[in-house]
Amino acid sequence: MFENNKEAVNSLIKLLSNYSLWIVFLALLLENTLFIGFIVPGVTVLLLAGFLASTGEVNFWWAALVGICGTILGDNLNYAIGSFGATRLSWVRKVLERYPAVDGFFNRGSAKLYVFFHFPGYLRTFFPLLLGATRFSFRQWLWIDIAGAILFNLSYLFVGWLAARFAQQTGDAMQAGSYLTLFFVLLSLIWLVTLWNRIRKHLKRRGERKGRPASAPS
Numbered sequence: 001m002f003e004n005n006k007e008a009v010n011s012l013i014k015l016l017s018n019y020s021l022w023i024v025f026l027a028l029l030l031e032n033t034l035f036i037g038f039i040v041p042g043v044t045v046l047l048l049a050g051f052l053a054s055t056g057e058v059n060f061w062w063a064a065l066v067g068i069c070g071t072i073l074g075d076n077l078n079y080a081i082g083s084f085g086a087t088r089l090s091w092v093r094k095v096l097e098r099y100p101a102v103d104g105f106f107n108r109g110s111a112k113l114y115v116f117f118h119f120p121g122y123l124r125t126f127f128p129l130l131l132g133a134t135r136f137s138f139r140q141w142l143w144i145d146i147a148g149a150i151l152f153n154l155s156y157l158f159v160g161w162l163a164a165r166f167a168q169q170t171g172d173a174m175q176a177g178s179y180l181t182l183f184f185v186l187l188s189l190i191w192l193v194t195l196w197n198r199i200r201k202h203l204k205r206r207g208e209r210k211g212r213p214a215s216a217p218s
Helices: 006-031 042-053 060-088 090-098 100-105 111-116 121-133 138-166 170-211
Strands: none
Touching: 006 042, 006 060, 006 170, 042 060, 042 138, 042 170, 060 121, 060 138, 111 138, 111 170, 121 138, 121 170, 138 170
8 A cells, every 4th residue: 555655655745746736636536436546545645735735835725626626527437437337237227127216215315424435445436336327316416526525635635734733744644544544434334234224124115015915995
């Protein structure tokens, strides 16, 4: 991982010092794009940008703005792939046809919690794809994505900035960022288990209603 490689971290710091806004934009765009996101250290770039913002080498608010734009663009590419690409795959169509209740399930319930989907790395890439494939309302998705992108970028930039102010070590910024990520990973796992149980019970109830014989007229 980049945060455990001092040479890689030093290289990122040099790049940020020279091309700060471009690096932040591209890192967040690529990290939130399907498949590419697993190899691009967007979180590390945000932490280091926040760290450098404390010394004035990077403008905090410009970094936040371009990071938010890159995040939203990458997320919506994934949403579009889910909406227009994933549904063309035969196995995806079969799942949606077999379980039609899933199609509108994500439009109900705990949609407000979706603003935190950027924090766990495994959700960051696949969640927009999933919502697109299940025909989640685009208008609702856009507001969730904008709010989530703002929260995600400002959180990691601020953690990096705080680490520079109080510890003045990039390693401390990386460690604090790892703790923040771990916190949201644990919360997201609890939420996913709860969500899966709700979906399973909902599908079971629908199956029972379909299998129940019609009552005879009096």
